[in-house]
Amino acid sequence: xxxxxxxxxxxxxxxxxxxxxxxxxxxxxxxxxxxxxxxxxxxxxxxxxxxxxxxxxxxxxxxxxxxxxxxxxxxxxxxxxxxxxxxxxxxxxxxxxxxxxxxxxxxxxxxxxxxxxxxxxxxxxxxxxxxxxxxxxxxxxxxxxxxxxxxxxxxxxxxxxxxxxxxxxxxxxxxxxxxxxxxxxxx
Numbered sequence: 001x002x003x004x005x006x007x008x009x010x011x012x013x014x015x016x017x018x019x020x021x022x023x024x025x026x027x028x029x030x031x032x033x034x035x036x037x038x039x040x041x042x043x044x045x046x047x048x049x050x051x052x053x054x055x056x057x058x059x060x061x062x063x064x065x066x067x068x069x070x071x072x073x074x075x076x077x078x079x080x081x082x083x084x085x086x087x088x089x090x091x092x093x094x095x096x097x098x099x100x101x102x103x104x105x106x107x108x109x110x111x112x113x114x115x116x117x118x119x120x121x122x123x124x125x126x127x128x129x130x131x132x133x134x135x136x137x138x139x140x141x142x143x144x145x146x147x148x149x150x151x152x153x154x155x156x157x158x159x160x161x162x163x164x165x166x167x168x169x170x171x172x173x174x175x176x177x178x179x180x181x182x183x184x185x186x187x
Contacts, residue, residue: 023042
């Protein structure tokens with residue numbers, strides 16, 4: 001595993017290596033002189049140096065963000081890719097909307113032209129029919145005029161009305177009774 005060490009970490013490792021070498025030198029000199037206290041002191045220097053190296057390596061391992069940076073870079077690339085796809089989709093949608101608008105404008109123009117043509121055709125048919133109807137109506141009016149239909153009519157002479165007598169003779173009582181009976185038709 002390759003770790004990037006900072007300048008401070010490198011300096012701390014160099015100091016630890018120096019202490020480690022000094023500790024081994026003290027151990028070797030004390031051991032040859034049969035000095036137990038010097039050997040123990042050299043062993044303590046070696047342990048301090050090893051502890052310092054271990055602390056530097058643990059700090060580098062804990063603070064190592066290479067994997068997180070790699071994951072972040074991949075996430076950023078994915079986000080950029082999504083953004084690019086979104087912008088492309090939005091541009092496609094805008095283009096499609098513009099195309100539909102152009103088609104609708106063309107369709108409206110076509111329908112308007114078709115309506116104008118139909119209206120002109122219907123107006124021409126109406127004008128032709130109107131002229132024919134007017135000529136037929138005029139001809140019919142002329143024929144009726146010749147036939148004398150429109151001459152002022154004279155009031156027909158008053159006829160003689162028949163007058164009825166004021167009093168009618170009364171019907172006999174027996175006829176009246178019979179007329180009220182069931183099934184008899186009478187006045």
